[in-house]
Amino acid sequence: MYKTKAYTATSATSPLTGTTIPRRDPTEHDVQIEILFCGICHSDLHSVRNEWSEFMPTVYPIVPGHEIVGRVTKVGTAVTRYKPGDLAAVGCLVDSDRTCPRCKAGLENFCPNLKLTFNSPDTHLGGVTYGGYSDSIVVDERFVLRVPSNLDLAGTAPLLCAGITTYSPMRRNSVGKGKKVGVVGLGGLGHMAVKFAHALGAHVVVFTTSPNKKDDALRLGADEVVLSRDASQMQKHAGSIDFILDAVSADHDINAYLNLLALDGNLTIVGAPPKPLGVSAFSLIFGNRSFSGSNIGGIPQTQEMLDFCGAHNITADVEVIPMQKVNEAYERLVKSDVKYRFSIDMASLDAE
Numbered sequence: 001m002y003k004t005k006a007y008t009a010t011s012a013t014s015p016l017t018g019t020t021i022p023r024r025d026p027t028e029h030d031v032q033i034e035i036l037f038c039g040i041c042h043s044d045l046h047s048v049r050n051e052w053s054e055f056m057p058t059v060y061p062i063v064p065g066h067e068i069v070g071r072v073t074k075v076g077t078a079v080t081r082y083k084p085g086d087l088a089a090v091g092c093l094v095d096s097d098r099t100c101p102r103c104k105a106g107l108e109n110f111c112p113n114l115k116l117t118f119n120s121p122d123t124h125l126g127g128v129t130y131g132g133y134s135d136s137i138v139v140d141e142r143f144v145l146r147v148p149s150n151l152d153l154a155g156t157a158p159l160l161c162a163g164i165t166t167y168s169p170m171r172r173n174s175v176g177k178g179k180k181v182g183v184v185g186l187g188g189l190g191h192m193a194v195k196f197a198h199a200l201g202a203h204v205v206v207f208t209t210s211p212n213k214k215d216d217a218l219r220l221g222a223d224e225v226v227l228s229r230d231a232s233q234m235q236k237h238a239g240s241i242d243f244i245l246d247a248v249s250a251d252h253d254i255n256a257y258l259n260l261l262a263l264d265g266n267l268t269i270v271g272a273p274p275k276p277l278g279v280s281a282f283s284l285i286f287g288n289r290s291f292s293g294s295n296i297g298g299i300p301q302t303q304e305m306l307d308f309c310g311a312h313n314i315t316a317d318v319e320v321i322p323m324q325k326v327n328e329a330y331e332r333l334v335k336s337d338v339k340y341r342f343s344i345d346m347a348s349l350d351a352e
């Protein structure tokens with residue numbers, strides 16, 4: 001066991017502050033990674049503030065962070081795919097049982113014995129797992145991803161959650177040329193969704209509550225931008241969209257978007273507002289529409305997404321911040337004021 005620097009919250013109302021946490025010494029299949037950048041996902045904020053207490057109650061102290069990019073510093077004796085000095089990434093998953101049908105299908109994200117990067121039982125050290133707001137992490141090589149060498153590292157970190165969470169449902173729903181795709185909420189996930197849908201050749205319509213994001217939406221790859229609080233702008237798209245990805249973090253009117261779906265259209269929700277959404281049966285019945293959810297993605301598809309990003313030179317648009325600004329960043333996140341993902345430069349922890 002060794003100690004490493006980290007940022008932690010000790011209750012739902014406490015700010016994140018500096019601390020030291022234990023990490024295991026790498027066992028034979030482990031990779032030890034010096035963390036260079038860690039993205040800030042809205043799920044970090046939901047968890048720190050225990051907003052999902054009904055579904056995933058937070059255990060304190062919590063060290064969030066599941067969009068991790070870094071450099072390998074040490075590997076266990078049985079590790080074959082990484083060596084010290086390599087770039088490496090870790091997303092939302094750090095372990096699973098590897099034997100269940102879901103693991104065998106590469107869907108570790110649905111394993112009943114899944115271990116998340118933070119706030120899951122830590123089978124090595126006891127307590128719970130600690131995430132990426134930290135100097136270093138130790139992860140089994142099966143859950144470590146390769147980083148394409150051409151990508152900017154600060155902008156690569158968010159791919160590990162915002163990237164895979166938007167890429168996976170788009171692939172499942174055959175987003176591509178000839179499809180009209182809607183993206184709701186231009187935040188961390190939403191802006192990645194726009195980039196992917198555009199790269200896949202779809203006609204992309206962004207729905208935003210923020211008028212000042214219009215130019216950015218077009219620059220990111222949108223073909224059209226709709227201010228979702230303007231009913232007449234919404235009405236123009238009624239019954240016309242093949243696939244909508246909803247990446248909104250707070251309560252909103254889901255029926256307003258279901259009504260935009262074409263015949264047989266699908267709306268997939270990836271945003272995880274703490275409170276239930278009221279779905280009108282009629283929004284679905286009139287048009288054989290479907291409403292689904294999607295949860296991150298498995299390890300093989302996460303690697304596929306990173307390779308796709310390497311091939312298409314796609315990274316997140318990031319605001320790089322020092323660790324010490326994390327509480328300010330959280331306040332801006334709740335105000336939908338991030339362009340379009342915060343990426344923490346972990347070198348800032350060394351100064352503490």
Ligand code: NAP
Pocket residue numbers: 040041042043044046161162165184185186187188189190207208209210213247248249250251252269270271272273294295296333334336337338340
């Ligand atoms: P984010 O960067 O904060 O973006 C959320 C966006 O939602 C905002 O930028 C804003 O976009 C819109 N929004 C916020 N409040 C709103 C409101 N009251 N009404 C309408 N729109 C509102 O968050 P994120 O990191 O992208 O995460 C989005 C959600 O996905 C979170 O709930 C997160 O927990 C969840 N998530 C789910 C998964 C999964 O596997 N399913 C994975 C990661 C994250 P505009 O300014 O454009 O309106």
Ligand code: ZN
Pocket residue numbers: 041042043044066161162
């Ligand atoms: Zn996330």
